[in-house]
Amino acid sequence: MTGDARTMPTDSTGRSMRLTDPMQSRSSSIARAPVHLRAQDIEDYRKQGYLSPLAAFSSHQARAWRGRLEQSERVHGLRDAQRRKMHLYLTWVDEIARSAAILDRVENLIGPDILVYHITLWLKEPHTDAFVSWHQDSTYFGLTPADHVTAWVALSPSNDRSGCVQVIPGSHHQGQLAHDVALNPANLFPTGHQVQVDGTATVASMPLAPGEFSLHHTYLLHHSMANQSDDRRIGLGISYIPTRCRCIASTRLSASLVRGTDRFGHFDLDPHPRADHDPAALAVHARAMQRWGDARAELIPMAHRQDGSPTATGGQAHYE
Numbered sequence: 001m002t003g004d005a006r007t008m009p010t011d012s013t014g015r016s017m018r019l020t021d022p023m024q025s026r027s028s029s030i031a032r033a034p035v036h037l038r039a040q041d042i043e044d045y046r047k048q049g050y051l052s053p054l055a056a057f058s059s060h061q062a063r064a065w066r067g068r069l070e071q072s073e074r075v076h077g078l079r080d081a082q083r084r085k086m087h088l089y090l091t092w093v094d095e096i097a098r099s100a101a102i103l104d105r106v107e108n109l110i111g112p113d114i115l116v117y118h119i120t121l122w123l124k125e126p127h128t129d130a131f132v133s134w135h136q137d138s139t140y141f142g143l144t145p146a147d148h149v150t151a152w153v154a155l156s157p158s159n160d161r162s163g164c165v166q167v168i169p170g171s172h173h174q175g176q177l178a179h180d181v182a183l184n185p186a187n188l189f190p191t192g193h194q195v196q197v198d199g200t201a202t203v204a205s206m207p208l209a210p211g212e213f214s215l216h217h218t219y220l221l222h223h224s225m226a227n228q229s230d231d232r233r234i235g236l237g238i239s240y241i242p243t244r245c246r247c248i249a250s251t252r253l254s255a256s257l258v259r260g261t262d263r264f265g266h267f268d269l270d271p272h273p274r275a276d277h278d279p280a281a282l283a284v285h286a287r288a289m290q291r292w293g294d295a296r297a298e299l300i301p302m303a304h305r306q307d308g309s310p311t312a313t314g315g316q317a318h319y320e
């Protein structure tokens with residue numbers, strides 16, 4: 001698999017399919033055909049730890065969502081905590097997270113009962129030095145089993161010039177790796193945790209056009225570099241987990257059931273927002289972020305605990 005290979009939606013027989021427009025699929029009474037991954041895609045994901053690019057939404061749709069984001073930024077600012085778990089107070093982010101075009105593929109990787117655990121808006125302004133250090137998403141998610149997959153959805157062009165996500169193919173097979181800490185105000189990864197990556201490692205870019213998305217495994221090493229383009233680089237990182245996963249923090253977290261049934265009850269289930277910035281939805285968001293902060297305060301020392309260095313090491317998931 002390379003970043004060049006376009007992975008178009010196909011049905012279970014491998015035929016190419018029309019892109020799914022979630023606005024349409026919500027309102028239409030016509031049954032929607034699922035957009036499954038091909039067996040080869042699933043095999044590639046198992047081997048390489050990522051899939052990219054995957055077609056999901058039209059560029060027109062992505063532009064419309066970007067417009068809504070930028071409208072919210074103009075009116076409300078959207079800094080820090082407001083850039084996380086945005087599906088709890090923005091209906092269009094909730095819609096993306098619940099879209100069949102993404103969930104059909106995620107289901108092929110983690111099964112039919114799916115929660116959104118977290119969402120981050122990854123935004124780099126044009127010609128700025130913002131970057132993301134090499135890391136594994138598993139490091140502070142505290143999930144057992146570590147079956148989490150991230151969908152990164154592009155709302156603007158994400159490519160080598162604008163600082164798209166880059167990965168080390170196959171690195172997820174190493175399990176949880178040691179991270180050290182190097183605080184840098186330009187690092188969008190706020191804890192500054194990083195893995196020292198050997199300069200000879202093979203690195204693959206995941207360029208995406210607006211409306212496309214990538215999938216990466218929670219143990220996959222990834223990072224991104226500065227945005228040297230004239231446009232903003234905007235993406236939503238959506239963390240999906242199967243309902244069987246639980247968080248090892250004592251703080252009880254909430255999560256959003258986006259497909260199937262929750263037979264485990266490891267999380268309180270979040271409601272849908274009724275309208276963007278609706279006061280009830282903002283209260284739900286504030287509560288969820290409070291709990292998220294409390295859980296992370298527990299999880300960060302746990303990640304540091306083992307062998308005295310900042311974070312665990314070894315070939316196994318240390319949260320297991």
Ligand SMILES: O=C(O)CCC(=O)C(=O)O
Nearest residue numbers: 122132137150152224237
């Ligand atoms: O958007 C980026 O540059 C980094 C994204 C990332 O680290 C993630 O989605 O896990």
